[in-house]
Amino acid sequence: MASLLHAARMPEGGSRATAVWLVSGRRESDHTRAAYIRDVGWWVAWCLATGVDAGSPSTTAADVYMAELKASGLARATVGRRVAAVSSWYTYLVRKQCVAVNPFDGAERPRLDTSTSTTRGMSREQMSALLAHAAQHETARTHALLWLMFATAGRIGSVLAARVQDLDQDRGHQVIDLTVKGGTTKRFVVPPAALAAIHAYLAERGHPEDGLLFVTRTGRALGQPYAWKLVNRVSHAAGIAFKISPHSFRHSAITIALTDGRPLHVVQDFAGHADPRTTRRYDRARESLDRSPAYELAASVTLVPQHPAPIPHNVPSGGD
Incomplete structure (x- = not known):
């Protein structure tokens, strides 16, 4: 530079x-x-x-x-x-008075579509199929890596930088501390299925007590280019027809959590988004009519009649 x-x-x-x-x-x-x-x-x-x-x-x-x-x-x-x-x-x-002006100050930047995410995500069924395929046909390292990417909705850089000693327990939860965007550390729950995959991988490595969690056979760090090739190879083998990226796991985790009805602020905290509008971009079902509050709103203001409704003049009141 x-x-x-x-x-x-x-x-x-x-x-x-x-x-x-x-x-x-x-x-x-x-x-x-x-x-x-x-x-x-x-x-x-x-x-x-x-x-x-x-x-x-x-x-x-x-x-x-x-x-x-x-x-x-x-x-x-x-x-x-x-x-x-x-x-x-x-x-x-x-x-710092090194230059006189910022030539980009006030420039008209391209308008971005903030309503949706352009990342290609996987459905719940596709994610299940991918993880099942990895458990049966891939290495223990690949299975553990894919599970941790999905379970934490972690960015690939954070997951690949994870260390064995970052795994811990907190108030009865199995957790892992990941370095997230901005250089801060965030604690994530590791659900049983993900933890089992990680333990199987570490057992294969001889239960190391420290160092990088995911390494090559020679002990070197895994690179992001490798992760990109890996997820596409495994997804193709699992029958997913479109091309994905490591970020697709984060996208899928957030989308599925929102689809399951988790509160927006809970998913926002899980994803580490500073702005809830960013989280909303992943909510693909936000326009679903099934979510419409119209019925509940109508019911909340509908008054129960206190007296019998008057009989219309054109309707006979009795007799034949």
């Missing part, structure tokens, strides 16, 4: 401030920091290719960059994320 900034004519003070920016705020985790480096790197590389001075870019340059991102066919969410990362970077550099 430093060499790229130097090539883009960023002043030395700006490079030093960038190093501080990358380890501050919400960029404490390695995964988040790497994402910000990539997004800022795209902008700096564009500056180099177009002759723009990254240390004093114009708002016009920022507008052209956003237009080219949109024209490249990238998803609106990807464009928005890249622009947000660069804007955050320049905001910090302005505060």
